[in-house]
């Protein structure tokens with residue numbers, strides 16, 4: 001992977017994380033006037049699916065993630081305690097990378 005593509009992926013991941021986790025943090029807590037479930041776009045390649053914030057990606061792309069990586073994402077999440085941890089960030093990055101074409 002080239003440096004430029006690596007930086008682009010990091011930037012995309014950073015944007016994705018800041019969009020996703022603040023919502024995940026407040027999921028289930030009282031949010032006046034915001035009864036609707038928050039969603040975000042699936043990070044899969046050219047995927048336009050909107051998925052609930054408690055899921056990383058749509059079902060089709062999540063099933064493309066190798067099982068050990070799926071387990072790593074959930075294990076690192078630790079019911080929210082692992083949010084922003086290096087382990088969780090790395091697991092998410094690896095999962096997203098696994099469903100995007102390499103160059």
Ligand SMILES: [Zn+2]
Pocket residue numbers: 042043044047048049057058059060061
């Ligand atoms: Zn998708």
